């Protein structure tokens with residue numbers, strides 16, 4: 001195990017933004033997924049040792065994380081800060097305090113590893129967002145870290161570089177190494193990562209971070225702002241989550257045992273790898289995943305009325 005978090009509470013200005021009772025991160029690729037402000041970057045900063053939690057412990061390879069461990073952990077920020085000078089200067093900079101000669105050769109090799117195709121002597125100020133990400137990644141890799149923490153690494157990359165990173169990340173995170181990245185694309189997280197950590201409002205959620213609604217329980221109903229959902233049994237909870245794959249869309253009310261049925265309207269459709277993610281507003285904003293074939297069969301288009309159906313047992317509470 002690479003990390004273990006125990007009873008961690010962290011926040012700013014007296015506000016708790018992260019509350020994690022227990023979390024273990026294993027070697028390989030781990031994805032952090034959640035809405036804007038869910039706490040992904042905050043968690044990455046704790047894993048990087050840049051900030052210490054207000055309460056609780058972050059263990060790194062079984063021992064409390066210390067400043068000395070920081071040199072074994074590479075951290076690439078969402079908006080990497082590059083210094084003046086060339087791309088190559090930026091990568092060589094990290095090697096200033098490291099032993100071993102031929103810093104230029106090592107830095108060039110790191111740039112090549114991350115697929116940097118521009119002139120290494122090009123001033124950093126003239127690089128694109130994606131190239132800056134690559135330089136920041138190379139600057140980490142040249143220090144040969146055991147762990148890589150990447151904050152939304154895909155967000156500024158063009159399609160080709162995204163594909164490159166999708167292939168590179170799992171290939172790097174082998175032999176005990178760990179890579180943790182945050183992302184908004186739940187699909188990519190599921191494909192790339194061995195472990196997906198879903199966060200919502202600073203808490204771990206036991207489901208993909210889609211269809212997470214806040215509210216209160218009343219018997220075996222859960223009341224959100226816009227809906228009353230059926231639960232299998234009365235519980236106490238402040239949130240519910242429904243896996244998008246547990247939602248059945250239909251053009252007419254279904255004759256079935258599914259107790260949760262809501263009439264709504266399609267607002268967006270996004271195709272990924274033979275599947276379509278359909279966003280429907282039906283009291284709340286739902287995401288459902290359907291096959292391309294059934295999407296075509298139903299003739300789903302934005303604005304179309306549809307029914308959102310799911311079983312009470314598909315509603316997870318926490």
Ligand SMILES: Nc1ncnc2c1ncn2[C@@H]1O[C@H](COP(=O)(O)OP(=O)(O)OP(=O)(O)O)[C@@H](O)[C@H]1O
Nearest residue numbers: 012013017034035036037038039040041042043182
């Ligand atoms: N330095 C800070 N000072 C005050 N509040 C902060 C600070 N950093 C983060 N926060 C707050 O903590 C919460 C979690 O923020 P965080 O950046 O970790 O979320 P995130 O999941 O990474 O979001 P995004 O996907 O938008 O980057 C937010 O409400 C944010 O406003």
